[in-house]
Amino acid sequence: MSRQLRCAAIHDISCLGKCSLTVALPMLSAAGVECCCIPTAILSTHTGGFRGYTYRDLTDDIVPIARHWRSEGFKFDSFYTGYLGSPAQVEIVRKVFRMLDPEHEALRLVDPVMGDNGRLYSGFAPDFPKLMRELVCDADVICPNITEAALLTDTDFHDSDQSRDYILELLGKLSELGAKRTVLTGVQFAPNELGAAVYEDGRAEFVFAPRVEGMYHGTGDVYASALLACLLRGRALRDAAEFACRFTAKCVEVTKLTMPDVNYGVRFEAVLPELIRELEN
């Protein structure tokens, strides 16, 4: 058995609805990675599709957790950030990187969770994307969807009429901003395929899986967690991005059979054996 891999995951806990930490924790665990949680907030549900949710901000707990970990000398193979509830948290996450990984040895995956379908999620101020740009520069890999890439780069959002040039424009602008390696999700050139563009060393490659109809909540978190699991287990970026496409598509397919309501997330639990099998050797 190889040594225990460890990831510090900095996301919210949405108590019901399968996203952020309630996805990252089981998925990374299944992949053999210890998921060390830094919860940024506790919400009764996620904010996309439910009303009246509670929100307890945990900004003040983040640095003390990191300080304790530093004093114990804990080391991390990876840092994984997702939904951050406030502008202050973006700055604090950057500080946590500096505190726990001053030599920048760990893999930093930043999922710049901010919006979908061309719009910022409720609760985010219009200037949030500007702050997120700074975290993008600190990352080794980012995995925005098209909306987030457009917001980060001040580019118009195109959904149904995506062209190869539009995708390459977004990737080029993200690289100019300082993103080192990008996996851009939600890329669709043909009606029956959905995938990602992988940008590394100035080159773009595309990976696809069969498109399953339905916009289920939390698929971005499933995608990012599968991507990170594969990267930490030694897979190349392109291969990790391709597996994550197939895995996420399968999750949607399985979910559609029994759960028409898209707000409750996907049944990734049923597909975890495929992640485990993929990482067997």
Ligand code: PXL
């Ligand atoms: O899946 C992204 C996400 C994470 N956390 C919270 C959210 C969302 C998306 O809506 O509301 C609280």
